[in-house]
Amino acid sequence: MGDNERLTAQRFQQAGGVEDWRVLRFGASAWFGAASQAAGAALARRVAELSFDPSRSPDVDLRADGVHVRIGRPGSRDLTRADVAAARTISAAARDLGLTADPSTLQALQLSIDTLDRPSVMAFWQSVLRYEPQGDEVLVDPMHRDPPFWFQQQDTPRPLRNRIHVDVAHPHLLTLRAMQAAMAAGGVQAYVSEHHGRLADAEGNEVDVIPLAPQDTFGDDPDIADWRELFGGMTFYAVDSRGRAADLASVVAELADESGLPLLIDLRPDGVTIDTGKDQCEDERFPDLARRVQAAARNLGLTADTDRLRFVQFGIDAVDIPPVRAFWKSVLGYEYDPRTGITDIYDPHRLNPPVFFQQMPASEEARREQRNRIHVDLYVPDDQAQARIDAALAAGGRVVYDDEAPEWWTLADPEGNEVDIAVVPGREELWAAQAAAD
Incomplete structure (x- = not known):
């Protein structure tokens, strides 16, 4: 049936070369530890350079200690042989960058209402x-x-x-x-x-x-106007390609490493969410980092879309x-x-x-x-x-x-x-x- 052959979760995990990956609620996930956000951004760059069906473009989440990658169709448990190939390629890129997988840390939460x-x-x-x-x-x-x-x-x-x-x-x-x-x-x-x-x-x-x-902004400072305070500091920049998302993520990761204040940097096909995490915007380093992130995004020609935040x-x-x-x-x-x-x-x-x-x-x-x-x-x-x-x-x-x-x-x-x-x-x-x- 070729690349589009549908695989069960068990068959996906039994395929050779996907030992880094686990099937959870939706799609297959992997976690690759990294020593810095810039090191994680290097993997995000490699993922952005791969060819994917637009409807199956991976989600990439950069964190202070690693990178989470999820493949498969969003909102679906369906996996294919093409996803197996993608998982193998991403794992090979991580190894080439010296990043180590730890599938034991993976998990996904859902809220159920009777x-x-x-x-x-x-x-x-x-x-x-x-x-x-x-x-x-x-x-x-x-x-x-x-x-x-x-x-x-x-x-x-x-x-x-x-x-x-x-x-x-x-907002x-x-x-x-x-x-x-x-x-x-x-x-x-x-x-x-x-x-x-x-x-x-x-x-x-x-x-x-x-x-x-109307208490979700950080005052009247125009240099931090792209940010919203929703338990933490958050912003979102729309992009027109995964390459542009990787460009922004790389710059933001370097700024976060320089400041010593980690950020949550989540890359999606249509944009990048940048988030301090809950209450971390109270850190005295945040205002300067937020200004530098906003300046970097605008220098890349990107515009904030705060309606996407939650x-x-x-x-x-x-x-x-x-x-x-x-x-x-x-x-x-x-x-x-x-x-x-x-x-x-x-x-x-x-x-x-x-x-x-x-x-x-x-x-x-x-x-x-x-x-x-x-x-x-x-x-x-x-x-x-x-x-x-x-x-x-x-x-x-x-x-x-x-x-x-x-x-x-x-x-x-x-x-x-x-x-x-x-x-x-x-x-x-x-x-x-x-x-x-x-």
Whole structure:
């Protein structure tokens, strides 16, 4: 069938020469460690020089300690022999540059919402997130940065508030529009302050939207006008080619290395997102770095498009925060935010969203006993699932459902908030065997 022959996740991973790669939620991913952002940008340059079907152009994320590359059609699990060839070529380029792969660090998060009325609830979340539908059950970030949302059928009502909620930030005017669209789609306003509002969909699932006030710029300095403050400093520059994206990424990586302040630099076929990461714009080095990045982008003839920006994080309510936080740190492979009084945990590669913890009154016993309508799906490499389960159990978690193993296991933290540890390779083969047996 040639290059377009479709491969299952298992067949992709069994192909020779793709040992660096793992199939997670969408496509196949690899992580290559790098000593600097400039070293990572060299791999981004090599990837940009390769020939790809435009609909399958890789996503490349530069970080302080390495490069994440994802291949395959965005929003799809379909992989082909052409993707195998691309994976081999990218791995060879990484080796040529002295970069080493570490597939054990790969993972992808998804938020799942149980719903009685999927179309209505999806319409709300599509509006408030500014996501795109992928079929009838999934919403995806068109920039492929923030986690997908999956909506699954719920059998019986669970009317009390969840203990898991979402925070989403857009540029100010887009926040207002997203709120209006979400309320037109059946949402209700649960809380509003000068800075943020809380909306609930028709079934009570909550999202905090930020900012309601025009507080997303860094003052009146024209030399930093391309940036927006959405929990961190962010900007986006549109490009007309992958080569132009690599040009900008290379310059920004060098500036970040020189300043000592790492940046999240995400290359997509139509542009580059540059992000400090949550709260890192509070660093005293940020204003100067932001000015230099803006000047470099404009010298390349690029224009900022801040409408493309978004920030997403998850919040978990807990009565006893330390053990709940320890569970999630372990199961997600995250790190503790070291700042006093901050409950955040974060992905050490800053590829997945932060999670923070809020105090919940012990008196809300009914709410604690109700199963959340929202849970987290954690996609991990098939050879890492047991290690994640073991880490979660050692941190006080418990397995509450494993009838679908080895496709997924449902674990709960000490207060009952759930996470599914999910594995993709082997699923289609298992389904085919079950169908044959029936």
